[in-house]
Amino acid sequence: MGFELVVVDVFKLGDGRTLFSCEAVSAPPFIRPCACTLHIDGKPISVVHIDGEDLPHPNRTGLRVVSTRASVAIDRTKLEGKAYRLVCRDDT
Numbered sequence: 001m002g003f004e005l006v007v008v009d010v011f012k013l014g015d016g017r018t019l020f021s022c023e024a025v026s027a028p029p030f031i032r033p034c035a036c037t038l039h040i041d042g043k044p045i046s047v048v049h050i051d052g053e054d055l056p057h058p059n060r061t062g063l064r065v066v067s068t069r070a071s072v073a074i075d076r077t078k079l080e081g082k083a084y085r086l087v088c089r090d091d092t
Helices: none
Strands: 002-013 016-026 034-040 043-050 064-068 083-089
Touching: 016 083, 043 064, 043 083
Parallel strands: none
Antiparallel strands: 002 016, 002 083, 016 064, 034 043, 034 083
16 A cells, blocks of 8 residues: 655654654555655655654654655755655555
């Protein structure tokens, strides 16, 4: 099952991981490790390997949190005025 997430916020952690806080457009009950395409304003930019979901359930706001160890050139300031999405077309 594929999924699509709208990136709401990004956090860089000291261990090198990048966390994406997202609203789910569509998503399975738990997001497993997979390759996702990062889209900016509807255009595919890069493929990012997601390590999986970092919280077992959406938090109180309904946001989902996934992480990657891949190098991602995105931070909070770049989110402003842009539409970032993580799209996975299958569960590989």
